[in-house]
Amino acid sequence: MLLEPYDVVVVGAGVAGLTSSLKLAEEGLRTALVERRPLNKIGERACGDAVGLHHFREIGLEPPSHVVKQEYRGIVLVSPSGRHRIFVPGEGIGVDSVKFAQWLLGECVRRGVELLHSHHLESVKISGGVLERVVVRDLTNGSRKELAAKAYVDASGAVPALRTKLPDEWPISERPRVTDYNAAFREIVELGEPLSNPDYAAIYLNNDVAPGGYWWAFPTSSGREVNLGLGVVMGMGFNPRKNYESFVKPLFNGRTVHSAGGLVPTRRPLPTLVWRNVVVVGDAAYTVNPVHGGGRGSSMLAASIAARNIAEAINLGVSEETLWGMNVDYMKAYGAKQAKLDVLRMYLQLMKNDDLEFLFEKKVVSGDQVYDLGIKGRLSEEVLNSMRKILSLIARPSLLNKLRIVKSYMDRAEKLYLDYYPKSPKEMFKWIEAVNELYSEYSKLIGYAPGPKVSW
Ligand SMILES: Cc1cc2nc3c(=O)[nH]c(=O)nc-3n(C[C@H](O)[C@H](O)[C@H](O)COP(=O)(O)OP(=O)(O)OC[C@H]3O[C@@H](n4cnc5c(N)ncnc54)[C@H](O)[C@@H]3O)c2cc1C
Incomplete structure (x- = not known):
């Protein structure tokens, strides 16, 4: 059965898909939201449930008191x-995951989003070089529906259901390590x-x-x-x-x-969050803070940026060119910080307990400096200078040297994602090569082994 075409089909009703659907509906777009979970299980997932309040403020969303624990x-x-x-x-707040999701869902439905819960995305149909439709199976009775739209949003989480079914040549289908x-x-x-x-x-x-x-x-x-x-x-x-x-x-x-x-994906974002008529947000696009693994706030941010850019692209005719603003906006708002923190994350993962203990004991970094690093991704010269003083005083030259390397690659990664992010899809592949080169050079230098690609 082919349902009447939508403006947008969103796959996944986690925080990324729910926020995307809400913001798309606010843009006046006819939106379908596909979720394999039954209605009452939407929002039930493994999470620490802690979210920084600034994330809500950034996208103009106020969680009601009944979702705050x-x-x-x-x-x-x-x-x-x-x-x-x-x-x-x-x-920050600790949210009740299910109540939060159900509240978002209510807001979506109130704005006209059509929810297909208990529906599993099964396959995709590509035609004329674009995603023409998706096939979903109703898990309550086994029947199938085909959904067509001008644009599709993959918000299906850490093991992405949609983008992994797209052609390998589309950079959006990338498999991580x-x-x-x-x-x-x-x-x-x-x-x-x-x-x-x-x-x-x-x-x-x-x-x-x-x-x-x-x-x-x-x-x-x-x-x-x-x-x-x-x-x-x-x-x-x-x-x-x-x-x-x-x-x-x-x-x-x-x-x-x-x-x-x-x-939880703890790395830099996908090199491109858009290709043809598909946009990826949330864990499916790795929009998570690589150091602390918090992904709810940044999922909402990515979803909000996606909705704005999809609405503009629909007016112009959807393609990677007309959707490209999504990448530029996201990298500026959060992606460049992730790229930087990914460099730090690899180093932290290699750190031995005695080095960690030492940094704490000698008060090498303060709480405010950690805040700056976590929120703004900033490992400032000031921090490095104070570390330099302390570490040279207490003779840990190898630690100091490693931190210098980390800082230099953090700066280079940020530059690549902020100043040199491709202005159009044509420049994309060359830029990906530069990114891969930077991270592989860094990995070798610090002795980080990224392992094989995932099997899905
Ligand atoms: C243990 C743990 C603790 C965490 N703690 C925190 C924390 O304290 N704070 C924080 O900010 N972040 C935390 N995170 C990360 C955070 O939970 C995620 O980044 C965020 O929830 C991602 O949301 P999402 O919408 O992208 O994905 P999801 O919440 O995974 O949503 C994806 C949805 O897609 C649906 N779906 C998947 N495949 C299909 C398909 N084929 N058809 C139809 N539907 C499909 C799924 O059922 C799911 O509902 C934690 C993660 C983990 C694992």
Whole structure:
């Protein structure tokens, strides 16, 4: 059955797909939202559920109070031994994932978005060099529908369902390396004893317990509940659930309310988030902060930028040329910061506990400097100078030298994504070569092995 053509078909009703649909409907576009989960399960996923408030402000979205489970005054970073802490200021909230998604969904439907829940994207039809339609299967009765649109948005998450079905020659179908992902496991635990300081979301750095990631305790419900989890770099044989159960779970007494695992892409964004008449947002486009793995806020940002550019492209005739503004806007707003932080992420993943402990103990970086790094992606000369002073005083030349290399590649990566980002699709392939060269040169220099490409 072929349904009447839409302006846009969005695949995936996570935060990226819901925000895209909402913003597209606000642009006056006829939008269908396809989601394989049943209606009442939309929003149920593994997540730490902590989001910086600035993300909502940036896109003009105010979450209602019933979706907010906790307000945070900042993050506390804890050293491997647990003895040293850095308080990073910054307003954030802990959301109830399901209530948040259901609220967004209600806003979408109120604006006319047509939801096809319990529908699985099964295949695509390409014709005349564009995506002509998608085939979806109704999971309640097995019947199939074909949906056609002027533009399509892939918001199907960390293992993308749409863009991986597109021709290999389309750069948007790129497959990442296994180490570009963190595999994570988390539980929501109702505590016997409430936590004493629920205003801070705690991140514990320990490369033995959480190799290539971290473990976290994000209090909610005024400390009566905690979102507890652990993430590790993928593809190196580590098991996040096993490590969670051995090292984290025994530290907290309580009743598990919900457990789930998931993947999160912790890398720079896809080189292009648009090709032909397809746009990719959210985890499907790797729009996640590579260092802390937070992806909700940046998914909403990417979705919002996508909707604006799709609306303009539909007026002009949709193509990668008319959609190109999406890339330029996104790289400026967030992508260049990701590119920079990806450089730092690789280095952090190689750091040994004693080097981490040392940085904490000697107070080489302050909370404000970590905030600058996390929010703005800025490892400023000022920070480096203070590190230089401290590290030369206490004779850690190799650490200082490595940090110099990291800073220089962070700057070069930012330049590539900001100043030299291609102005049109024609320049794209040359630019991708330059990006690949930069990251592979850096990986070799610091001894980072990115591993094979993923198998999906
Ligand atoms: C354990 C863990 C903890 C995290 N903690 C945080 C945190 O504290 N803060 C933060 O900001 N971020 C966090 N993240 C990252 C964050 O959750 C994601 O970046 C964000 O939710 C991505 O949203 P999305 O809409 O792109 O993808 P998703 O939420 O994965 O949504 C994709 C949707 O597409 C649907 N779909 C997939 N395939 C198909 C198909 N074939 N047909 C139809 N539908 C399909 C899925 O069912 C799903 O509903 C965490 C991630 C993990 C794994």
